[in-house]
Amino acid sequence: MIANIGDFAAAAVHPSRVTPAESTLEHTHKFLNTLGVKPGLDFQAS
Amino acid sequence: MTENEQSGLGGKFGAKTSGSQINYGHPHSQELLQSASAVIRESETGRLLLKLLDLKRVPVHVIKGIGQSGFSPEAMTIYMQAPGSATTANPAFIINLIKGLNEAAQELAGFRTPDPRKDIMAYASFIHGRNLDSITEVCKVIKELTKTPHFTNLLDSLTELGLNGVYKAYIDGKPREVLYEQYASAYDAMRGRS
Numbered sequence: 578m579i580a581n582i583g584d585f586a587a588a589a590v591h592p593s594r595v596t597p598a599e600s601t602l603e604h605t606h607k608f609l610n611t612l613g614v615k616p617g618l619d620f621q622a623s
Numbered sequence: 624m625t626e627n628e629q630s631g632l633g634g635k636f637g638a639k640t641s642g643s644q645i646n647y648g649h650p651h652s653q654e655l656l657q658s659a660s661a662v663i664r665e666s667e668t669g670r671l672l673l674k675l676l677d678l679k680r681v682p683v684h685v686i687k688g689i690g691q692s693g694f695s696p697e698a699m700t701i702y703m704q705a706p707g708s709a710t711t712a713n714p715a716f717i718i719n720l721i722k723g724l725n726e727a728a729q730e731l732a733g734f735r736t737p738d739p740r741k742d743i744m745a746y747a748s749f750i751h752g753r754n755l756d757s758i759t760e761v762c763k764v765i766k767e768l769t770k771t772p773h774f775t776n777l778l779d780s781l782t783e784l785g786l787n788g789v790y791k792a793y794i795d796g797k798p799r800e801v802l803y804e805q806y807a808s809a810y811d812a813m814r815g816r817s
Contacts, residue, residue: 592803592806600755605732609672609675
């Protein structure tokens with residue numbers, strides 16, 4: 578799994594050198610909860 | 624369905640080739656995806672993630688090999704790898720599928736991967752944040768599977784991947800900053816820097 582970080586550009590920048598982007602989990606779960614509920618409903622991250 | 628029409632669990636990527644094409648598609652792709660999904664589906668969070676496959680919102684291609692698995696934002700596809708002889712998903716395959724599903728969900732929810740050529744630091748921030756979110760999601764699914772027969776093997780696999788520190792921090796309810804520290808340590812360990 579960690580090997581996925583091996584995306585060369587990310588690998589060039591150690592995690593200690595950056596602050597991670599804010600968590601997307603809550604928004605992503607909201608998006609997933611909309612799937613299959615109302616067909617065609619588009620969800621946009623804020 | 625042709626090899627270019629893979630979607631959800633029903634696809635047979637690479638099942639047909641012609642001429643001099645090399646068939647990279649896994650001969651047991653459906654069995655692998657179905658066995659992995661069966662485990663993931665036992666968790667509430669896993670069922671949520673699997674909506675992407677159930678509703679055919681993201682293609683999954685299973686390839687013969689032992690290399691990296693993961694979500695490609697360019698192709699909007701999850702690429703999974705497994706040895707050609709594998710007929711059922713092992714814990715690492717399951718963990719990678721959870722991670723790939725979460726990454727695909729993030730992208731579909733509007734969190735688009737930035738162009739690394741424009742701002743490498745912004746890109747790294749995004750990728751490391753996405754990785755942390757995906758690993759956190761893996762921890763959540765595994766925690767929800769605590770009382771199932773799959774739990775021990777999944778936890779062992781997470782440890783082999785160097786992520787037991789992240790899992791412990793997650794279980795202990797530590798804040799995201801602490802999880803990120805554990806993630807960074809795992810990153811070091813996997814690269815032989817620590």
